[in-house]
């Protein structure tokens with residue numbers, strides 16, 4: 001009995017039990033459904049073992065959307081709790097668990113897989129490649145992310161949720177102050193997902209540098225590919241820092257080391273320091289691909305090339321460097337002197353410059369363009385003023401002296417939501433709408449789409465603008481309630497209403513998918529938006545090999561050139577195509593990782609050791625495996641091509 | 648004949664052994680902490696550079712530009728991180 005007690009949750013509540021039942025029922029339903037419709041084989045062959053970048057992309061998308069709703073429910077619960085003073089909907093402990101989960105889920109398990117989705121789907125197509133450089137590694141990246149996310153998600157049902165914030169500062173996060181296994185989940189689940197991300201970084205840098213279509217020079221890559229390249233460079237330099245931080249945190253919690261303790265020579269501030277050495281570049285890892293998506297959308301729907309291509313690229317390169325020079329702005333108030341704070345204030349403000357360059361480039365793209373207000377474009381147009389507001393408040397926070405007032409208040413919360421929602425989330429939704437027809441062969445409904453944009457935007461403004469005010473008035477973040485005499489009540493109620501409206505917006509997205517699946521026309525071309533870059537030059541649905549003939553490229557808008565200027569993309573005849581084989585190894589290996597993580601979290605040493613050996617066994621097997629891929633014959637290509645062209 | 652003899656590699660190997668011996672000296676000879684750390688740091692960086700250039704063939708292929716850009720970029724970020732951390736956590740901590 002004692003053995004099982006460790007899996008019990010330390011702070012049970014009705015909502016948690018209800019979620020357990022719901023999760024159990026969902027699991028049973030999925031298993032029963034797969035069995036009933038005899039889909040296990042299909043699932044294994046087409047998805048679990050796939051190494052196709054497009055399918056891996058779609059799996060990232062599904063995970064990201066699931067996590068968006070998980071994190072969204074957390075958000076609504078928090079806003080409901082704060083809607084009126086002295087509310088008792090959630091107690092302090094549950095509030096802590098929820099904001100921690102919300103932060104981790106939204107950043108690491110929603111936004112990250114969402115950008116991974118776009119990179120996987122779009123980058124190989126945009127550069128005219130057949131897949132990524134290391135397809136099987138790519139599958140492993142996905143499955144590690146997925147298992148990390150799942151591990152994190154079961155925490156609130158098995159053993160207890162982490163409750164020390166998404167930043168998990170020590171000493172709060174050490175064993176003395178965080179007694180449950182929650183923070184172990186944090187350390188290990190993020191570690192597993194992070195390893196996957198790091199491998200993606202290496203994979204995509206190689207892909208972009210080595211696998212571009214003939215003729216495509218670096219300065220002719222479409223802007224989304226450029227932004228992905230830069231984001232992946234940041235990943236490769238920033239994620240190892242997270243890996244090390246988490247490993248040190250894990251050792252403190254599990255093996256009694258003293259990296260971040262208060263005594264015995266430990267230094268708890270060091271955690272905050274290392275966390276943000278990774279954490280600040282991380283926000284740019286999220287925003288740069290978002291910028292890339294906006295760039296594609298602005299130029300497509302302004303019906304012209306992107307204004308200032310070169311300055312766009314250089315501003316991103318500069319951002320990537322600067323993003324490593326600013327991290328201390330997250331702890332201006334920790335006690336270092338004015339000299340240090342001044343340095344980091346200045347570097348932080350400097351980031352606003354290249355960011356501003358990009359904003360002006362987009363505006364100038366619009367200026368000379370013939371604007372067409374599609375749903376993706378509407379998101380992009382909304383992004384400009386809303387994001388700029390977030391950038392401006394960022395510069396306010398960057399002034400270290402003033403930050404003593406803003407730090408850890410709702411003002412800060414308003415700032416980062418103000419950059420992340422219009423910046424990252426809108427880009428994801430815009431890109432989803434934009435690429436939907438390429439993936440699924442029908443468009444999402446434009447009317448519902450536009451309603452969604454407006455609903456989300458109105459909800460956003462109502463939800464977050466009041467926080468600037470209450471924050472300046474001193475409402476602290478991460479506090480589960482406040483008294484009536486503070487006067488924060490009415491504005492928090494407005495916030496709650498805004499959050500509820502945003503929730504309606506997200507439901508509209510689901511409804512739009514449902515509606516379009518049922519009613520949208522399947523009779524669309526492979527290029528429904530009249531777009532400019534290579535990903536639109538292939539058929540819909542995209543054949544396994546992407547392009548029957550490798551395209552030849554002379555500019556950053558090769559497809560546009562082929563449509564308008566008589567550029568010939570596909571020269572020559574079909575030749576047999578070399579493709580990678582599917583493999584079950586990434587999936588199996590990540591399941592072993594899951595077991596490994598779970599065992600460590602609960603200090604079950606024997607299974608942990610066995611799983612470690614299992615991981616090494618997989619690595620060894622892979623090293624000795626001979627897998628030369630397979631060829632698609634010219635005959636098969638001809639058949640596929642004529643079928644797709646006929647349809 | 649001289650074309651066949653891997654002169655560069657052999658010299659690289661000898662030099663990397665020397666570097667290792669010097670680093671090992673820190674353990675065997677009595678010196679202050681500061682001196683010891685300096686010796687270790689210098690030999691470590693030289694060693695890494697040597698391995699990269701001689702044995703991992705950085706600079707021998709067409710993408711030499713990309714490789715060196717990456718190395719320098721990494722170096723800059725590492726230095727900034729280390730010294731920034733020292734500044735914030737130790738030197739300027741009141």
Ligand code: HEM
Pocket residue numbers: 167283284286287329330331348349351352355390391392393394395397398399403406407408412415416419420423424
């Ligand atoms: C002009 C650009 C920006 C500037 C000058 C800026 C500045 C800052 C500063 C100084 C802080 C710390 C404030 C405090 O803790 O008191 C902060 C926090 C934050 N920023 Fe920004 N920022 C900018 C853009 C962004 C972008 C583009 C994102 C994300 C996509 C972002 C995400 C965040 C997050 C998540 C936090 C808070 C993390 C936490 O403590 O939980 N920022 N920003």
Ligand SMILES: [Cu+2]
Pocket residue numbers: 279280283326327329330
């Ligand atoms: Cu930052």
